Amino acid sequence: MTEPVLRLEQVRKTYGGALVLRGVDLDVAPHTVTALIGASGSGKSTLLRCANLLEEIDDGAIFLDGAEITDPRADPDAVRRRIGVVFQAYNLFPHMTVLDNVTLAPRRVHGVPRAEAQERAREILDRLGLAGRAADYPDRLSGGQQQRVAIARAVAVRPRLLLLDEITAALDPELVGEVLSVVRDLKDDGMTMVIATHEMGFAREVADQVCFLDEGVVHERGTAAEVFGAPREERTRRFLRRIVEAGRL
Amino acid sequence: MTVPVREKDDYRPSARRIARERLRRSRTRRSVVIAAVSTVVTAVVLYLVITRSPGWPRTRETFFDWHYAKVALPQVLKGLWLNVRLLVCCGALVLVLGLLLALARTLRGPVFFPLRLLATAYVDFFRGLPLIICLLGTVFGVPALRLQGVPNDPVVLGGVALVLTYSAYVAEVFRAGIETVHPSQRAAARSLGLTGAQAMRYVILPQAVRRVVPPLLNDLVSLQKDTGLVSIAGAVDAVYAAQIITAQSFNYTPYVVAGLVFVALTIPMTRLTDWVSARMNRRQSQGGTV
Structure with missing residues (x-):
């Protein structure tokens, strides 16, 4: 097997006295999509925040392309330059136009000349169906458009890995589709992604690997067909039953 | 969101x-050592540069004379008590008046037009007027009117001048704070049935005031220093006490003493607000390492 892009080994994380991740193992192969599923509070978002070094883990280790990024000697900025993140609440910069949001990191972090960065940003925006919006400010856009801008901003630096943290949770149902279709396109381009999501139908369709988290532990891991079709663990079955009852699968 | 799971595993x-x-x-140990060494080196270099420079002996005699410092300190401290009292009284009045002015400027509705206009004119005028002119006008000008029932005390009149000027500054600080609270907060408050005034009192102002604590402190520190200006009217505060000794001895050490005393007074206030805002941030924002 090829070397995983992202590898978690026995990752443990506490907040105060609360144990959020209790020894999580995970491998993400290149050009694959991993979906993290589980109830709110199961540790999905924390796992993503740890992978991007927004949180310091207590124990265990995280590797990006084989290099340990949780080593205190590693440069967190260099790590984050190679990982893109899309947040649930978009977190766009309200004082910048869409184009400036997307070109900020390429220009200031990666030193891409202005004209080149803008050209590439327009290409991306074009592909995400935001061609006419480059000069607008984020607050003028709909939620779905804002989230697509956030995705454009994250992929503009050609990250090695893209982390998506419940990116449709704050969207109206009719806007969810437009954002998910963007993610589908990214998968077709071969982007390696880890997605924390409540959209089970989407996870089933798009994920190469599905991870069920509960109380900070990965209880079940396998292909979408395995986890959704024939779950081995009682906890997973119970969770999926609740989802089905809620009409979400 | 995370459901707290207590540590019960045998980790x-x-x-x-x-x-x-x-x-x-x-690494922490190394950082501490580096910081200590670099501090010592800097201190030694500074000490050598200063004490070896040609004008140092005369500078030391004129500004840092131990004898005059000891003579001046008790007088300056006695005078400082006046500054402190002025600061407390004027500070309280400035905050109240400034807030009222800011609120007057945010009032809506045609009835309040004259009030808005007056508040705006007041702020424009007193913010632009040099404090020293305001002070000279009240302290020397008002007693010249010989009005009945108007105090002639330079301390009271000086205090009035300070309040007039500083309330204009502080009003602008409050107004800026009120305007930074997002309109959605007002909408949420009004939709709960709160009146405009209630929304201001319970939702907008508390957020606005928290945001402007640092600039407010800035103005209060500035006010504290400017209480020294009442000395031009002959009130014996810390500055005037130093001036009296300097006038007799032609030594400027008392001014240095008075200056240091003022500095020493502002530092605890700054640390206090730093601590208050840090605590506020901890309570209201999400953690993380960046």
Whole structure:
């Protein structure tokens, strides 16, 4: 097997006295999509925040392309330059136009000349169906458009890995589709992604690997067909039953 | 969001964690040593440069004379008590008046037009008027009117001048704070059935005031220093006490003493607000390492 892009080994994380991740193992192969599923509070978002070094883990280790990024000697900025993140609440910069949001990191972090960065940003925006919006400010856009801008901003630096943290949770149902279709396109381009999501139908369709988290532990891991079709663990079955009852699968 | 799960597993730190923590500790030790060495080197260099410079002996005699410092300190401290009282009284009045002015400027509705206009004119005028002119006008000008029932005390009149000027500054600080609270907060408050005034009192103002604490403190520190200006009217405060001794001895050490005393007074206030805002941030925002 090829070397995983992202590898978690026995990752443990506490907040105060609360144990959020209790020894999580995970491998993400290149050009694959991993979906993290589980109830709110199961540790999905924390796992993503740890992978991007927004949180310091207590124990265990995280590797990006084989290099340990949780080593205190590693440069967190260099790590984050190679990982893109899309947040649930978009977190766009309200004082910048869409184009400036997307070109900020390429220009200031990666030193891409202005004209080149803008050209590439327009290409991306074009592909995400935001061609006419480059000069607008984020607050003028709909939620779905804002989230697509956030995705454009994250992929503009050609990250090695893209982390998506419940990116449709704050969207109206009719806007969810437009954002998910963007993610589908990214998968077709071969982007390696880890997605924390409540959209089970989407996870089933798009994920190469599905991870069920509960109380900070990965209880079940396998292909979408395995986890959704024939779950081995009682906890997973119970969770999926609740989802089905809620009409979400 | 995370549901707290108490640590009940039989967790033992891994060798990896232990090694990592050892590395962090040794790094901390190294940082402390580097900081100490660099501080000592800087201090020595500064000391040598200053004491070897040609004008140093005369500078020391004129500004840092131990004898005059000891003579001046009790007088200056006695005078400082006046500054402190002025600061407390004027500070309280400035905050109240400034807030009222800011609120007057945010009132809506045609009825309040004259009030808005007056408040705006007041702020424009007193913010632009040099404090020293305001002070000279009240302290020397008002007693010249010989009006009945108007105090002639330079301290009271000086205080009035300070309040007039500073309330204009502070009003602008409050107004800026009120305007930074997002309109959605007002909408949420009004939709709960709160009146405009209630929304201001319970939702907008508390957020606005928290945001403007640092600039407010800035103005209060500035006010504290400017209480020294009442000395031009002959009130014996810390500055005037120093001036009296300097006038007799032609030594400027008392001014240095008075200056240091003022500095010493502002530092605890600054630390206090730093602490208050840090606590506020901790309570209201999400953690993380960036």
